[in-house]
Amino acid sequence: MSIHLCVSFPGHERVLGGRRHSFLEKTSASLNQWRISCGSFPSSITNFRRPYTSVMVVPTGVGASIGGFAGDALPVARTIASVVDCLISHPNVLNAAMLYWPLPNVLYVEGHALDRFAQGSWALQPVHRNKQVGLVLDAGIEEELRIRHLQVADATRASLGLPVVEYIVTDTPLQVEKWVDPRSGQSTGRIQHPDSLLRAVHTLVNHSQVNAIAVLGRFPDDDVEEMEDYRQGKGIDLLAGVEAVISHLIVKEFQIPCAHAPALSPLPLTLSLCPRSAAEEIGYTFLPCVLAGLSNAPQYVAKDSGTSNQGCILASDVDSVVIPIDACGGEGILAFARGLRHKPLIIAVEENQTVLDDTPDKLGIKAVKASNYWEAVGIIAAHKAGVDPNSLRRNGINNIRSFSASHCNGYIASNSV
Template identity: 35%
Template sequence: MSGSNKITCLIIPTGIGAKFGGYAGDANPIAKILSMESKHLLTHPNVVNGAVLSDLPSNLIYLEGYLLDQFLLGQINIVPRKENKIGIIFDRAISEERLRYELNVLNALRAFYGCEIIGWTVLKKPLNCMPQVNDFGFSSGKIENVEVLIECALHLKNKGATAIAICASIPDLDLNKNYISGSGIDPIGGIESMISRIVSATTGLPSAHAPALLSDERINYAAISPLSASEYIAQTFLPSVISGLRYAPQVVPYDLESASFSKSNADIKKVLVPYNAFGSPGVFHLCENLSKVILVKENVTALDVNPTHLNLQFDFINSYLDLVSIEKIKESGMDPSVFKRPIESINEIN
């Protein structure tokens, strides 16, 4: 591939309290501004998903974390495209009333986006998802009946799906209170990544998860941070997931036959990772073999890791905006304050 086809890869792991991208699509402005300096911007769902909000750059490649890591490792190639056939899996634990609500959302998305949704199915057994924040301070959780999820995902693949959305029932726990205020860990991020990883690892198809949150508590809208606000606009999270899966690439083998029409990890120009969250196998591989990994100092996480203590050749920048020209920032039309933390709530004009 020529230099003009180089890919910028933006990685912000979910559920570890990243200062930028650790909330509800709050890194989307970063993705948009970086896309202006890139032929292609490769990122994963939690960077750009904003529940009902979606504002994706046209050169985005949207790929779940497991497959993204396989791409960085050189195990697969990808072909950017925008004509996916999307299938949806619903958790058996979702009530009939909530299911009808989500199906109305799907019909609205097809009519609005014009995307091809081949159909939906319901798991034979509930996943009984239970999110947790572990002793290390990042989110994890437990899932039951994983075999029915795998069976259902393979069924959709056999029916022609090229991308899969999963909507699982997840309790909205007390763990959410700090997250809502913009100061804590996303308590469901870990379990969401587990669900999509299972689906993508077993099918080889891009996937993304949209939770159906369960809560009996009244929401205190005055306490919600702008960073997490998009999750409290409506009940559904499917709009941003379906929108993103339109931009999911075709996954092909890493071989000579696919080299002429696909992109490999050799097409990566740079990989941007939070300052202390760089531990994926794919990132280590690129750091050791291609020296393309850049750690962003302003984006710290809950992980207790110091990159300067490791014998690895990272590059460092202070801010994501260090990679963007002043002209591009002005051209974007975005409010510069969204690139700073904290983001303040909008004030009343007297």
């Protein structure tokens, strides 16, 4: 709001004489003070609140209704990012094969690193840009498929200006295996030669000084019938679980940002395809979103490394965490929910269901339940504004409680607050 007030006093020069300028100076000072109190000065001058930080998690390979397919949780992340000052999320939410979306206030954090961050062991150090991103290619990738992916890397360098500086091929095929865990129902897997992968990463880190790693593993081609449910927007992502195993291995060992993209033969065309799975069908590569995310992913700083945490984001800076209703059993979520010093607002989204059964009620986690992500965004907006989200609901606020069991406003008060 900007209001211009003109003050005129006919004949004031004759009345005030030599005190004219003193009067105008006092009037100007009063108006300036009034503008400050009315908020007409830029918000950067009068805003004394720290940035509001939110974490959005959709676990990998658990068949999430939203976020269990080809980047279908990215619209949610974009919306939350427009409300908060800083959003922390992970590749499963932000990756969409050949599609991605630049979000300047979103931190792209690998899942293992996100757990260590939540536990308070690691801090996140935002960067303007990672200086050098390295690419590891599985020796099991056929020559033509390898060349096409190297052309994709060159395309991101030339068209997007991404700092992908060098690649290396593993000395042994990784031999990726994947399956569905019969106990949990989520996808998982392993690589037969993890030592080969670690040697390749070690070479790029120590000899090429890269500070982020993209991995391209040759995944076994699925039978088209096995993929049919996923292509129809049902079931679970059979690739996602072992992708997490690969990135966890590297992040745990080298403590640098990492993400994985599978190398696969293109699937035959289908006339019936769910939009949520379509991002993986528009090309033969999943690499562009990974390289874009890693280009400015935050660096990981161990709290006991002796390095200053100045300028870093800590777990205690997190104000809210958004999670599917039945996926609250991960290490990071439990760390946030059970923190001794700082507990962010946990928002459990009922519409986003998975194959898991780790609900807040079952785990004893205090959480606000949101029917859907529309509602979750509203809860975050209220929380950021310093408003109790319950006050936005009819009968959401009860009478204030007292430490003593006495009558208050006609009701028996509780003994605890």
